[in-house]
Amino acid sequence: MEPNFKHLLHSGYSHPTLRLWQEERPLLAHQLMYPIFVSDRTDSKLHEIKSLPEQYQIPVDKLVEFIEPLVAKGLSSVIVFGVLTRDDVLKKDETGQCALHEQSPATRGVAALKKAFPKLLIAADVCLCAYTSHGHCGILTPEGHIDHQKSIDMIAKVALAYAKAGAHVVAPSDMMDGRIASIKSLLYKEGYGNTVAVMSYSSKFASVAYGPFRDAASSAPSFGDRKAYQLPSGSRGLAVRASERDEEEGADLLMVKPAGPYLDILRDLRENSRLPIACYHVSGEYAMLWHAANAGAFDLKAAVLETLRGFRRAGADVILTYYTPRLLDWLKE
Amino acid sequence: MEPNFKHLLHSGYSHPTLRLWQEERPLLAHQLMYPIFVSDRTDSKLHEIKSLPEQYQIPVDKLVEFIEPLVAKGLSSVIVFGVLTRDDVLKKDETGQCALHEQSPATRGVAALKKAFPKLLIAADVCLCAYTSHGHCGILTPEGHIDHQKSIDMIAKVALAYAKAGAHVVAPSDMMDGRIASIKSLLYKEGYGNTVAVMSYSSKFASVAYGPFRDAASSAPSFGDRKAYQLPSGSRGLAVRASERDEEEGADLLMVKPAGPYLDILRDLRENSRLPIACYHVSGEYAMLWHAANAGAFDLKAAVLETLRGFRRAGADVILTYYTPRLLDWLKE
Amino acid sequence: MEPNFKHLLHSGYSHPTLRLWQEERPLLAHQLMYPIFVSDRTDSKLHEIKSLPEQYQIPVDKLVEFIEPLVAKGLSSVIVFGVLTRDDVLKKDETGQCALHEQSPATRGVAALKKAFPKLLIAADVCLCAYTSHGHCGILTPEGHIDHQKSIDMIAKVALAYAKAGAHVVAPSDMMDGRIASIKSLLYKEGYGNTVAVMSYSSKFASVAYGPFRDAASSAPSFGDRKAYQLPSGSRGLAVRASERDEEEGADLLMVKPAGPYLDILRDLRENSRLPIACYHVSGEYAMLWHAANAGAFDLKAAVLETLRGFRRAGADVILTYYTPRLLDWLKE
Amino acid sequence: MEPNFKHLLHSGYSHPTLRLWQEERPLLAHQLMYPIFVSDRTDSKLHEIKSLPEQYQIPVDKLVEFIEPLVAKGLSSVIVFGVLTRDDVLKKDETGQCALHEQSPATRGVAALKKAFPKLLIAADVCLCAYTSHGHCGILTPEGHIDHQKSIDMIAKVALAYAKAGAHVVAPSDMMDGRIASIKSLLYKEGYGNTVAVMSYSSKFASVAYGPFRDAASSAPSFGDRKAYQLPSGSRGLAVRASERDEEEGADLLMVKPAGPYLDILRDLRENSRLPIACYHVSGEYAMLWHAANAGAFDLKAAVLETLRGFRRAGADVILTYYTPRLLDWLKE
Amino acid sequence: MEPNFKHLLHSGYSHPTLRLWQEERPLLAHQLMYPIFVSDRTDSKLHEIKSLPEQYQIPVDKLVEFIEPLVAKGLSSVIVFGVLTRDDVLKKDETGQCALHEQSPATRGVAALKKAFPKLLIAADVCLCAYTSHGHCGILTPEGHIDHQKSIDMIAKVALAYAKAGAHVVAPSDMMDGRIASIKSLLYKEGYGNTVAVMSYSSKFASVAYGPFRDAASSAPSFGDRKAYQLPSGSRGLAVRASERDEEEGADLLMVKPAGPYLDILRDLRENSRLPIACYHVSGEYAMLWHAANAGAFDLKAAVLETLRGFRRAGADVILTYYTPRLLDWLKE
Amino acid sequence: MEPNFKHLLHSGYSHPTLRLWQEERPLLAHQLMYPIFVSDRTDSKLHEIKSLPEQYQIPVDKLVEFIEPLVAKGLSSVIVFGVLTRDDVLKKDETGQCALHEQSPATRGVAALKKAFPKLLIAADVCLCAYTSHGHCGILTPEGHIDHQKSIDMIAKVALAYAKAGAHVVAPSDMMDGRIASIKSLLYKEGYGNTVAVMSYSSKFASVAYGPFRDAASSAPSFGDRKAYQLPSGSRGLAVRASERDEEEGADLLMVKPAGPYLDILRDLRENSRLPIACYHVSGEYAMLWHAANAGAFDLKAAVLETLRGFRRAGADVILTYYTPRLLDWLKE
Numbered sequence A, B, C, D, E, F: 001m002e003p004n005f006k007h008l009l010h011s012g013y014s015h016p017t018l019r020l021w022q023e024e025r026p027l028l029a030h031q032l033m034y035p036i037f038v039s040d041r042t043d044s045k046l047h048e049i050k051s052l053p054e055q056y057q058i059p060v061d062k063l064v065e066f067i068e069p070l071v072a073k074g075l076s077s078v079i080v081f082g083v084l085t086r087d088d089v090l091k092k093d094e095t096g097q098c099a100l101h102e103q104s105p106a107t108r109g110v111a112a113l114k115k116a117f118p119k120l121l122i123a124a125d126v127c128l129c130a131y132t133s134h135g136h137c138g139i140l141t142p143e144g145h146i147d148h149q150k151s152i153d154m155i156a157k158v159a160l161a162y163a164k165a166g167a168h169v170v171a172p173s174d175m176m177d178g179r180i181a182s183i184k185s186l187l188y189k190e191g192y193g194n195t196v197a198v199m200s201y202s203s204k205f206a207s208v209a210y211g212p213f214r215d216a217a218s219s220a221p222s223f224g225d226r227k228a229y230q231l232p233s234g235s236r237g238l239a240v241r242a243s244e245r246d247e248e249e250g251a252d253l254l255m256v257k258p259a260g261p262y263l264d265i266l267r268d269l270r271e272n273s274r275l276p277i278a279c280y281h282v283s284g285e286y287a288m289l290w291h292a293a294n295a296g297a298f299d300l301k302a303a304v305l306e307t308l309r310g311f312r313r314a315g316a317d318v319i320l321t322y323y324t325p326r327l328l329d330w331l332k333e
């Protein structure tokens, strides 16, 4: 019996030009955004983050030197996280005031990168958890709940500070209701409405996969957890509504975080939104690939590439990943 | 009152990297397929086609010379149409037998290109209308109707002849029911099942826009018209069903023809099919742009680029267009 | 071998009642809206527009006489464009004040039609470009950028003037952000909220196909172009967002302009919106059909009908076309 | 505060032409198909069906007289059910042979209507349950299960008999797997492939709402029930798959039965199929409206019209309903 | 010939675990919400509602006793309607003031249930028609039209009164534009923003099927009808827009009413909204099943179960039905 | 300013019954299928698989004892893999004949489970790679390519052997074109057409995550890799086409493998198929969670539950996971 010709796929990609026509969404270097941890240390040394092998807390004065070879290899964007390690200059307090300080490592880091690399897209993560004494992402009421209005006012001010320092993109990761509108409104009033984009961590789940990051950013909450403001992992409806809300409030880019365990949500956003979609390949995902490769389960490079090609296939336009330095090499091979 | 921030679009594309992330489906040179008319003339001259300015009937012995500079500019695919102008060697008859002749200009043209340009993707249009004495795309019954079974048997043989001559893609344009299955079956039996792709003219409409082409290919029917086998222009349902049928019969690529007046059908196929989709920017469309530009209505280059970018936006992976030579230059600017 | 019965289509439309059940979206006369150019001339003569053959600038005092035979043939709607040719009464200035004048030809034209043809649906195009000395669609800042707030305030006043003159539909073609909300708000305050519909030129592209129109309406910009407020032709996302925005601001009808090169966007709107969708078969498209037919590429009537049936198939409920007078005859045949 | 203009709907339909543009899917007389019960009685009397008030078993010799006034009012299609009441001429047996007899009331009824009303579309219900001694819709194995192959062979022969008698549409209601392919194949071989349409009862549920019908058609099974071949009411997946299967086998029209309790399935088919969709407003639905109106719950005419307009809104192109005679009057008011 | 294996469905559900995997949306007791009529009578007797057999007007002091056995059987939610039968304490007037009275039977009923059954979800229907002397759902202008602003102010106050009495859900059934926003705003200001859900009767049609209810609730309008604020039954577009509007204004749940004749709209909402969707199986639907079963057309239990399983299949998360008491038993069998 | 009420989500889930109504697709024990490795060892000992901690190769004679406590905890399905460790009885050869031997551990394991646990759903993995001397999933030609026809003939025989041994589900994992049709056809001829379901590994990617499995099943290819028959990870189109093909050939269930890196494909299948969808949480995914938890990156239980709830959210009806034994406990907490 003859085969069902519809089911013989080979003839459709038997010539290189045919294969180009089959190609869907290739993984390209300009789609990578590298998350970097800029610290207030003054020892001019990179501090490797124990739970995030080969990633570092970088003192401001080493930043340009650290990034330079990556830019040379084609790095086109970074996202800056500030890390406070000392309490002589900037002290964490209840409301995270030090986030606004012009000597904050995030602010200084953004400014240094902007000056050194005029073509590099510089994003700045916006949150309070690295600056509050309690480690929560917002300001608390006396009873220990989130004070919603105070939190989003403060977050907008932080975003403005980074915009003033030169960030092209501000990226609120706090998940407070209404923060996109609050940031957009303040940026607009201050004249940054058309020139600074807001990338919202819009579908950010309460995930187990953030552990190593908190170590990197020294931002773990001192009590309680973040389930009151991050999304429950099982609810597709709430996840999509949260991104839709941020799109309605004026976000320029949306994000799914973590990436891997939520690829279906990435697909949902791709089909429901008209904005570019980012995804954050988080520290726990980095660790899983790293440790399993070390334990001999598979080859690291092959596993990372399969994973990230999946993010593209699912719909990501931008990928935040700690593997960016390696990928800048791997993608050239 | 504050603006609705969702409605301010500028911040989303204020940096070059942001603009790259907004980019949807750029128009690239490798997506163009150039239709060429290869004739049986022996005068070694290009004959310009009156109703299709700047397009030529090309004798086989001038073909390589004609294509060479285009390949140098990045041409990656052509589709060959054979044109009979004499009746001393190959004579048109009732059943189009001469289409199978190894001296047919299409067969010789395919072979010459294959030999000269090993990386060029070579497609061959498959039909009978340029080889039958009556100019219809199939074989007729004594009463003048299409003899369906005889037609698709013959069409499969023609496709096989081109495959043997070296075509990577055979492209049946006849619109007879069942020809994809007939071609696929014969190619499979003869060992070309995995290496020759079938690009079906699957949603081909009975359009007024083919006039100049028939002049180019000397393929106008001597009586009647083609409404019995080409699609009625108003019917979305039939158009989509025709492409679905061809996908079910094993086509490797689908096509919408003409392109411009049927962009909505292109979108329909893009969303209903998993195959690469081609569209044919036909001779009447070429003429409309040409004559209106000449009459001063607009600038030709701007109009062609706007038109073809629209084909990409609507979903085309491959574009057959007579403007290919100009576009190879324009796309580099 | 038996055929695949699914692929034999004839039995499904072999009886007239069966054919009625197959019918999709026929092209009907009441779906045509005729664009007319009403001038301030006093010579009581029709002035044919050179680049738009068979179309005229019509002095107000000839308007009823000109439209009467079309209404008799079944014309059910028109859209009025005002054209200033003199500068003794109404003078173009920086802010287009004369658009508000009760002697403007658009206002007088609307009123004359309303009085003469009580059943005719009268739409009025709303823009500033025919009334500003610089020819841009909005009011400019001293630096030559669009002054957004002043522009939409003025545009709302113009819309109100036409509503007062008797227009059933006001149709803003300017593409300034926020003008739908501005118009809706003013109409509502003035008591026209329920009786005057707003047809937004919502997905209007920066196209090369507007050339002849500008000649007709004497509205070409004296410097710069309109790319800052019209849509880039390649971006599906922005086009759909622009229409969604206008639907959110309260538009009663949406529009795609031009029609032909953007049929895929028409399909997108049809599937994403619950409003009736209009499309504008623009002057460049008119010219292409006209000149190619004149050059013998095809028959004009057949080409126009194929084109417009395509607009219906793609999803248009209303078609603005200069071929309306001919179509009122053709559709009866 | 200003209203949200998007939420004020009136301006969108304030002029009659605007209302025409809003119109969705009106209920029209030509969409009604009247189910009629043609019996083998020879008493020339209409027998009212007790459980289906105002509906009758009609002897063949009264049929034309009965239908004539309805045709005069605009009836455009009927579907004929044959009813055996005697056993002197046609006797029910195990395999329903008498369904093939040229004196069967269905066959004679179809022929009589075809002769009397040349424009009327005549459909014939195809099943075995009114002709088998056991009242099941197929032929049984000795163990009492459906003999699948024998059943669909027989059903195809019945369909052919009706086609020969003049039916334009044959409508298999039996729900045996493969009967559409079987019917299509036989009609094709016998030369009816292009002229007789097949309307499949494709998504027919095992519903409680068929009781009165069985009384009308004297077709209740003498043992067991039909759950082995009719669809379980809760399963959307199986319902859609059943219609898709029939579309693949070549059905020209699909059907949902019953209509009212399965409007969501009607919507599903409308969005997944490219065929016209019928729905059968079954006897139990007729009874519910009738008895509730009689008990004073509501006005019959208003309730029937609301119900059937819902069928149109949900996607029906054709409606089979016992209220057809009343509707021919009601729709004119 | 072999069958098409895709079309043989049985192997997919031949084992109980396979059947569990086929199960789509089972009908569960916790999805039922029981509508109850709480009256101001003081005779401590249930009054059966003549047109709604087996349903009662229940005096407040009999309420707990009446509900107790249902809660024991697994009733998890009720919706309370207040009924005024006397005019010595609460008198209907033009603006329905008595709806706010703390002695209104609805308010007292909610409070009594909240106290007696701490786990029961208590919803309260919010409307004015049972409290206005004219029986309309809003407050009228002197000319007899709806006074829109006064109506939604009053409706918000009624909702607040029920929230204060302990309702978990307030359910506005009035269909006035803007009432969801009005209720949400007042609840928010008074501190109920996070703890009281709003279930909007969002797609409520002007149906003939409400007759018996008006008898039950003594809420028929004394003049005119409700077509000015309930939806026309034929319009899919308006129905979906109305629910979308309420979702935009902050509704927590949407509703389709009636359920059965609008299953296609239920499917539409399910696919367009991310909120839970309720449907109201209204009194006329109850009556149709009841009377047809009594007339012998079918078995009541089988018919009710088929009907409600259809609501689930079409997309309902919550079903309001008078058959709840019977279903609590039937679902256990 | 008031918040946008649509964006306050809390009121929608403030009561336990409301939360039940929000619940989408809970993770339930009956959705888990446990993969077990049954070996031919005779030492009556469990052999822990080094690269798959806490998973074992189980000799046939220990199987019932091993499974018993899991069934007691609610295990409802297993999938059996046979492992050959010796070559005295069953010897691997070029064509995998020993897979058909009635003493194969898979066959004996299926039979033992069927006898011991009459309610347990027993699936058997069908492939040749554990039985061929070269370790490929099909039979090879002399040149080392897959001999397609011989392979699918053999695979169908293996499936039949397991069906005869008592498997309810046969699950071909080989990815040869046409194997579903081949298996279905043989099962049908042998009388298992209606009682044995086929679960196709339909979208199975060439992934790096299978390493530990090959260790468990001793099935690594001795040369070459499986890229010629497993899917390229980047291609959404091919992945969906492969599952569609298997659905067309008659599969009863589809599968995505691996699960986690392909959640977007799971969503695609859920929205394009009407079959139940399984996903295989493969050995490399098991290893990643295990090793990262051991390295302190997160808590194992929390990470596994978040991961699997994601599979359900993305659309899985059935989950194959090595964590099944732990989950049977965790889901009860």
Ligand SMILES: [Zn+2]
Pocket (backbone or CB within 6 Å): A127, A128, A129, A130, A136, A137, A173, A174
């Ligand atoms: Zn934070």
Ligand SMILES: [Zn+2]
Pocket (backbone or CB within 6 Å): B127, B128, B129, B130, B136, B137, B173, B174
């Ligand atoms: Zn041809």
Ligand SMILES: [Zn+2]
Pocket (backbone or CB within 6 Å): C127, C128, C129, C130, C136, C137, C173, C174
């Ligand atoms: Zn303008």
Ligand SMILES: [Zn+2]
Pocket (backbone or CB within 6 Å): D127, D128, D129, D130, D136, D137, D173, D174
């Ligand atoms: Zn039957």
Ligand SMILES: [Zn+2]
Pocket (backbone or CB within 6 Å): E127, E128, E129, E130, E136, E137, E173, E174
């Ligand atoms: Zn009311």
Ligand SMILES: [Zn+2]
Pocket (backbone or CB within 6 Å): F127, F128, F129, F130, F136, F137, F173, F174
């Ligand atoms: Zn294998």
